[in-house]
Amino acid sequence: MKKQKQIKRSGILLFIVLVFALCFCGSVTAHDSNYPAVTITNPQHNTQVNGTVHINATAESHSEITQVVFNVSDGHVATDNNPNDGWSYDWDTSNTPNGQYSVKATALNLEGLTGSYTILLNVNNSQQSTQLTVNDVQGIPNQSANLNALLKDASSNPIQGKVVQFSVNGTVVGTGTTDSSGVATYAYTPTVTGIYNLQAIFKGDLRYASSQDNATILSLPNNPFLNYSTYFGGSEWEKGKGIFVDEQGNIYISGVTKSANTSPNDFPAPTGGVTRIGPGGNYDVFVVKMDRNGNLIYSTILGGTLRETPNSLAVDALGNAYVTGHTQSADYPTTEGAYDRIYGNVTDAFVFKLNSTGNLVYSTYLGGTILTRGWGIAVDNAGCAYITGITNSPDFPTTEGAFQTTKGGPVWHNGDEFDQVYQDSFDAFITKLNSTGTALIYSTYLGGSQAEQPLDIAIDSAGCAYIVGEETCSMDFPVKNAFQNIFGGGSQDSFVTKLNPNGTALIYSTYLGGLGADQGVKLTVDAAGNAYITGETYSSNFPTTEGAYQRTYKGPDENNGDAFVTKLDTNGALIFSTLLGGNGDDAGTGIAVNSDGTIYVAGQTASTDFPTTPNAYQTTNAGNYDAFVSRLSPDGKVLSYSTYLGGNTIVAGTATSTDQANNLVLGQGGFYVYGFTNSADFPTTTDAFQKNNGYKGTGTGVWDMFITKFVNPTQITTGNVTGEKDATVNLTATLSEANTLGYAPLANKTVRFMVNGVFAGNATTNGNGVATLTYPVSLVGGNYTVQAFFDGDLDHLASSTSGTLKVPQSSLHVRTSSNKANPAVGDTVIVTYKLSNDGPDAARNVVMRFTVPEGLEYIGATKDVGNVEYDEATRTVIWTMDTVPVGDPYISVNMRVLSAAVFGLQPQLTTTTYDPTIASSVLYRTLTTRERAVDTSGNSNASVNAATANGTGSGVGVNAASSTVPMQTTGFPLVGLVLAVLMLVGGMATSKK
Template sequence: MRLFIFFLLLLFCFSLEAQSLSWAKSFGRGDSPLTNNAIKKALARDASGNVYTTGSFTSGAGGIDFDPGVGVFNLTSGGGTDVFISKLDANGNFVWALRIGGTGTQVGEHIALDVAGNIYIAGTFDSTPDFNPGVGVFNITSSGSLDYFIVKLDLAGNFLWAKSIGGSYGTSDNIINSLTVDAVGNIYFTGAINGGGQSFDFDPNIGTFLLTLPITAAYNIYTAKWDANGNFVWAKQLTASIGLNCVGNDIQLDALGNIFIVGNFSEMLDFDPGVGVFSMGVAGSLRAFLWVLNNGGNFIAAREFGGSGPTDRVLAKSFNFDVFNNMYLTGIFTGTADFDPNAGIFNLTSPSGSTLSLYVVKLSPIGILLWAKAVHVIPGLIDGVYDGVSSVSDCGVLVTGIFVGTADFDPSIGVFNLPPGIFTPYILQLDPNGNFIYAIKPNVTFKSPLDIDAFGNMYGIGTFSNTQDFDLNPNAVFNLTAPVEGNATFVTKLLPFPWAPSVISPLSACLNSTDTISASTVLGSSLSWYSEVTGGTFLGTGNSLITPVLTDTTTFYVQDSTCQAGPRDSITVNTISCIPLPITLLSFNAYLHNEAVQTEWVTTTEINNDYFTIERSTDAIHFDPIGTKKGAGNSNAMLNYEFLDQLSTFNFSLSTVLYYRLKQTDFNGNYEYFDVKAVYIEKNTSLDYLEVYPNPTTGEFFISWNDKLTNEIVIQLTDNLGKEIYTTFITQENRIQLKMNNELPKGIYFLNIQTNQTTVVKKIIKN
């Protein structure tokens, strides 16, 4: 099978390609904070930007250094595997590190903070460890083969209390798969209890509150609430008679304090833990659930996602809310599954009955399906999966993890494959509508969901071996090296950008004049312009800005209008002394023609014109000259020029965008730049012998190709600036007639013809 391990995040709008590293630190010889297929949220931040992490480690007598800087701070395990808790400041510098443990096996899996900065750590233990990381001792003895603990520390890491949950005898286990804390320190957690006929006491103090499994059940789903002092409030159980794959995987609170839980089940199950009945499920079919309770643990609602047969399997692992209270849910599935939790049907199908696919679902605040997307792999074999969610805005969706084999990360008709491999890391970005934006392959795998702050900075934790580059920018390198004898734990902070606006106008302008600067975004969304990087004067919205009179070199700042809390990108306009050049340029265009780029321009007047220079760029910022054309000197006639860029240095098996601009120089050496044009260079097309005719046209035209289609193609008509005129979809044809609207002005347009493998761009002229 093909393996996906993934995290889903809603994030401030930025381009992964432009993303850069703030810092990366490593310490210790850490083990993965994962002990099963559930999400382990092993990283948290406070209001000052300090970063707290937890996990497990094993050391020799000399200990392991947890200071990632030049200092040394050793922790020594007590003979087995112990828990670590680490605090770094906002710049990744060491603050403190603590140890919890004993002679057995203790693993830190979850960490959370309340608004006062108190720290909550949850994980597993056996034997009798000491849960006080300070000079005192606080022992708890495991009552089963694997018990769970929750420890509370204050802001400085001082011990406050520790509690445990255990089964009634040695082979029963309880599992905490997810934990969250509200504003006043109440603790909510979910998971599963295991061991047919066994009882688990969820009151950690002298009282007793038992949840008991039926004698025939393997697992039952539970959720529980404790107060800020670790006192029992309530616990609820969904009683399954068989209980295969019955587990709660993630728990979150909405803005009203209601409790949302997602997980899996595989039989008919009553989701009302009170006296009412609300049954869902299909016997023998692994399905996902969404379970909603109020703050008192009383039933509000439940929904399910899944298919109807034994090979139709859906696992819901994690979710979160955006600022508008929309829910984003992610998980994995095989076969065919309905992802509309209401009366409608919205099926997604994996490539084969046993192949694992990734899904991302967006629901409205009242639970209406907004969209569901899938990422598929070539059929293969699955080993294990975990995934996670974090959200900070409604500007996009980030999924990160690992995959095995070959996967297409574009959930639409397009194709975007990352290089195949075994346990290959990936980061996938989708827009708020679930459309593909970008996918990239980092060098390390994040073992816990990325956490995003109010400015869109991303924080991650994981383990690595050997030497790895932690900078996702392909033009930069930041290496960390793990100890020779094993893995190290890493913590990293990645900086966001707005949607990486691409400057599509010159960055020089005449002194004491105004100019128009332009930018575009990946999504084509509107931009906001400012005079300063923070605050400053709001200058307007749109993809272009008419500057004030430029009396000196000036920097302007631009950001996506939907991401006001995100950082702004800068555009600096250099002022130069200009002598007005009496050249009138009627048009300048560039387009793909037979694996070359044709540039054409027309002048109506030329005075003292020496020559033209054609320049090319891959980023719309740094241009190189590729050819010249002699000017007419002096002319009052309309003159046509052209230059063919043969692209001998470019690989046509790759897709890219090239930018072209025209520079005109007079006999005195004075020069002027004209507008930049973008040309999309795509893979060689499988649409052999594609023709567009008549061309030029008065409005109606035909597109034909050699063979009848076996897959859908998309035909998009755009103007010379890339603005969409219309889009149509074609199947089972090899010829189509299209028509331009009569209101469209005469001029140059472009047809973008897309299959699931390639894109062809054709120029068409309307007379």
């Protein structure tokens, strides 16, 4: 016992010594002066903080400080390794609950020694409001577009480092983190055309309140496509003044030419030459007609010995062309019986009509004794021409009962075209001429006490005339049902007037303008009588409507305006109005509208930031002035297409490059823009009628015409189809053309199909754009490429697509077995046919037939799939299955043995699916039966034999051979033995008492 106590004491003593040794040897403390000295200088201990807290620390040591680690008790940790800007850390408390927190700064020197300093800070964040703004986005399917959202605080300062969530059509697509400008960006790729709802959400934190904003993603078709573009003109200059495209795709163009009568007289002519009407002078009117392939049908030149200026062209349903303008020629060519064959004075308007081959039908002057100019012309279904223009003739011809039979402005007498009276003396006129050009149906003035200048006219199906133009400061311009009934200010306002079919009264008449100068240039009318107007405005307060594409005036000064597009309903009420422009001078000069209300606008722009769309043909201004082509949605809110159009290399003799579109018309599958250019590199196509600017003179007025055609791309789609060999399938393809926001079916177009690289046939699209070709499948099993081609035409781009024709292939096999070997007469035997399909495809319309041999009696059959029938007349079991997938269905046929014999058990197997191995997949089987006898052994050792078609085979119901099955021990006796031995060896076994 004493020894045990000594041992216990020794153990305790040893334990104490070890503990003491460990404590003594655990660390070596350096002299205090070796530790870094750290101080947090900002903010002060126990002060209140919020937002982002800037923490500054100083650290000193006899050796270099390598880093300072900042630990905040809310879990934030930061390391500053750069002493050059001081030791600091910005602690963002946005997500830190209000309360007291410790901030510890720990410095580390080169010797590995540390020193620390701790302060307490009180977080007290009051949540600030935020403003999140997300922008509308335009893109193209399958091309990435950036979604941008700007996050600001209540003071409009950008907020950095916050996560913004973006959702499209209600589904979250991704997030972005705001940068130093407060902008979060996420790259999103739309997959199809259309308008997507875009939402950006900042969920907020303890410092900043949540905010969100909504916008739209406009995914545009990749269209239109510049399909044809050409110069048109001779060695001198030409300016286009009118264009029309008929239902056959023929193009009619009018303008003024100097090339026709100036050596070398090389104005473009067809094979038969130019048709000349009148003596001709330096500046004559031309009218040309081209077919849809760009070939000239006729070129007609008309004029007197002085100068003619055409201003407008119209074409009727029969292909007759009507032109108006003004002439200074007393020998201007007129026709017998024309309404006015006598030249008035100074300048007269003219009207002439050409037939479909370019020959003159009628030609007449139109004017009074002073000055008259024709500016716009339209034609109705009866062939009556409607003309508008200006006149300062007090005796301009009017008709009885006309709306205004006397001139409104002052009378000009002195012949000086630069005096103020001249400038103020013009009234508008509207005249309807009969179909033969021999008489007026109606004619009226339109104006107030100062000048009006109409620039365009259109008519609707009821015969109402619509006039647009500019008027100069007439406070008494006739208005009715006006949405703007007073002069807007500035030097001039636009006006829009609708005249009843008889020319006797106004339906509506309105000013259109703001405080600057405004000019209505072109208008068009849809089937419902809505009027669409374009032009130019210098007014910062030009009337626009809520939601319009552009409401902010971007013209930089009084000499640089914006284009505008305005829509009025049939009663003159404003439907929408939008500006369209950039940082330079922009003007709309042509407008058209299609059947769904989509608006096309053409004009000229000097802006370097004129709005273009991602699918634009030309996204930058190539010269001083470029033409532009834009397309607006029917509500005026979405710019679905917009492009510059022009060159940047000038023709010799010019100072700057200028391309100006004069008008725009719709044609089959696209639209046509025409105008004039002095660019030497205006874009042309390889099939252009004239690839180069024809001007070869030395003057400064260098112009050739251009004609450019844009067509919509097409889209053709097809699906995958499955067809059995020797059957027929329908190959289908859907053809559509791109429009404003998607694709519309394209009917009556030929689609060409190819299968496996071989021409399969053509089919024509129906009203839904679907082409269907019935195709007989003669191909063996496999997958084949089906291609559908639309080869394009003059109005539509080609497109193609591919799909897959699957010809299924199966691999059927039958395995036969019986439940008894050598059954005796009177026994029943079950023969099982196991059908397997090794694929690769399911087999269709599978039928297995088994004829029950004489000597066997059919009792019944069971199966796991399909249907089974028994035909008593033919003794045939018929097992039918619609589809046999890759797998192992079976049928068991129960029969009674009636006689001893060898019976064939081979079935017949068919399928409509291509199966190259089916003929050899069913082996010939036999069943051998015997007479009934006493079996003393208890075994029936009859056999069922199988033979292949060539006589060899192996047994199906094979006899079971006898064999010895060895007994297996459970393992427990051995375990018991081992345990007993261990117990004996270990002394664990004891004798019984």
